[in-house]
Amino acid sequence: MKAIFKLTSIIFLVLCSISCFSQRIDVRGKVVVFDSIPVVNANVIIKSTKETVKTNHLGVFKCECNEKDKLIVLAKGFNKYTIKVKKKNNELIGKLKLAKIPKAAEIAINKGHILKVDSFKELAKKYSDQKDYSKYTSFMDIIRNEFPSLQISSGEIIIRGKSSFYGSSAANIEIDGVMTDYSTLSNLSPSNIAKIEIVKGSDAAIYGVRGGNGVVKVTTKK
Known part of the structure; x- marks a missing residue:
């Protein structure tokens, strides 16, 4: 009986490993700010493995992760952003927002995250005048x-x-x-x-x- 139990446990573990392996998927995504400006050289951390990939000059990244994984996007001058991975959607978009710290836009530019500098500065100035009223009900x-x-x-x-x-x-x-x-x-x-x-x-x-x-x-x- 013990032998049968051990064999059953081994088979179960093998099947679980195969199942976990089969759930790994390739994903492609893009990280932007103000909906259109690519964020370059941002760190995209895969939560399940802690592996980090970086966005290219178009803000695009590619990685392999679990089908229900989470990707943490980090870039200097921006708030942390979390992307939820879904099996049916392997084209992911990360929409970053400027951090509420002094000279956040300058920090992002100086760290090399922005190549479209003029457009970025113009939109950063525009959005700096906007106030967050979402905490109110009406x-x-x-x-x-x-x-x-x-x-x-x-x-x-x-x-x-x-x-x-x-x-x-x-x-x-x-x-x-x-x-x-x-x-x-x-x-x-x-x-x-x-x-x-x-x-x-x-x-x-x-x-x-x-x-x-x-x-x-x-x-x-x-």
Whole structure:
């Protein structure tokens, strides 16, 4: 009986080893920042084996790993990024974000991670003006916490100190260059908002009569 048990155990272990081996797959991926700019010479660490491969001048990498493995992407100036490997998807994309540290963009360039320097600098400047509003549940929640000087009343946003000859004190609302109403604004997902500006006084003169009560100017993420 002991001999049979040992033999059964050996067969089981062999089958497990064969099964594990058969689950190894070849994957190809690309690491980018701002959705399009390749991140060069980034470290891609295979979690199961701790093996490291690097991205080439196009941000592309190739490796072999388990079908449900994880790849850890590291590059100076960027946040760590984890890619989940799936058997049916061996074309992987790692979308890095600049780390929230001083001169993160300069660090990334100096470490040789960026070859398209001009495009990268332009986008880094653009995105540095964007604020993360995803922690809020609604636009109204954003206004209450980020702009306490504003009032929300009966579906209108009121900039204090403003009044109108037409009987309404409601500020006008602009989303991505288009004038709209509060209902459209309230339906925006906070995570999709890049920037909110309160335009008032002489700065609102470019809107003519419509700017008399100020303008809430919203820019969404493109």
